[in-house]
Amino acid sequence: MMPNRVRYGLARGQRLVASYLVREAFDQGRSHAGRLVVVWERSGPGASARLGVVTGARTFRKAVYRSRARRLMREAFRLNRSKLRSDIDYVLIGRRGLMDCTCADLEKDLLNVARAKGLMSSAREKGDQS
Numbered sequence: 001m002m003p004n005r006v007r008y009g010l011a012r013g014q015r016l017v018a019s020y021l022v023r024e025a026f027d028q029g030r031s032h033a034g035r036l037v038v039v040w041e042r043s044g045p046g047a048s049a050r051l052g053v054v055t056g057a058r059t060f061r062k063a064v065y066r067s068r069a070r071r072l073m074r075e076a077f078r079l080n081r082s083k084l085r086s087d088i089d090y091v092l093i094g095r096r097g098l099m100d101c102t103c104a105d106l107e108k109d110l111l112n113v114a115r116a117k118g119l120m121s122s123a124r125e126k127g128d129q130s
Contacts, residue, residue, distance in 0.1 A: 010078055016042075016052030016089055025052065025091045034113040036098045036106050037073060040091040041119065049084055051077050052091040059096055069094040076106040084114055085121050 016022055025042035032039045053073050055066040073092045077084075084090070098106065114120050 010051060010074060014050055014081075016050050016091065021050075021089065022052045022054070022091055025089065032113050032117040032119075034095075034109040036095055036101055036109040037076075037113070038093040038095065039110070039113050039117070039119070040093070042089040042091065043087065047087055047089045049081055049086040050089045051081075052089070054091060054093045056093075059094060060099070065099055069098050072098060072101075072103055072106050075103050076110050080107060080111060080114075083111065083120055085119055088119065090119075 016025075021042065024044065025040040028040075028042055028044075030041045032041075051074065053070045055069045055073075057066065060066040060069055073094060077090065077092065092110075101109075111120075
């Protein structure tokens with residue numbers, strides 16, 4: 001019998017898998033640019049801190065680079081999901097500088113954008129200021 005393992009990944013219900021949901025985020029027009037990532041927010045019915053990730057072939061020429069960028073963005077979001085507002089879905093778009101950074105750099109950039117644009121959960125924001 002296998003022991004119960006804690007799962008740290010993003011389950012299917014925690015991801016924006018339908019393209020129309022990502023398009024809704026773009027149509028709502030609320031984007032916030034950081035040095036390494038652009039954060040688009042989607043509010044509305046069903047929004048619950050889910051993640052969509054976009055990496056363009058123009059920005060990341062090789063598939064290996066696009067895959068690494070997606071992994072880094074998912075990991076940075078997963079580690080900081082509890083600090084972000086839970087009534088919004090997030091779409092992250094990688095920028096060119098992402099290939100030369102570490103996950104810690106990306107986490108810092110993501111949190112800076114979230115803090116500056118009011119995307120942090122209020123309980124976490126109060127705790128961070130002390």
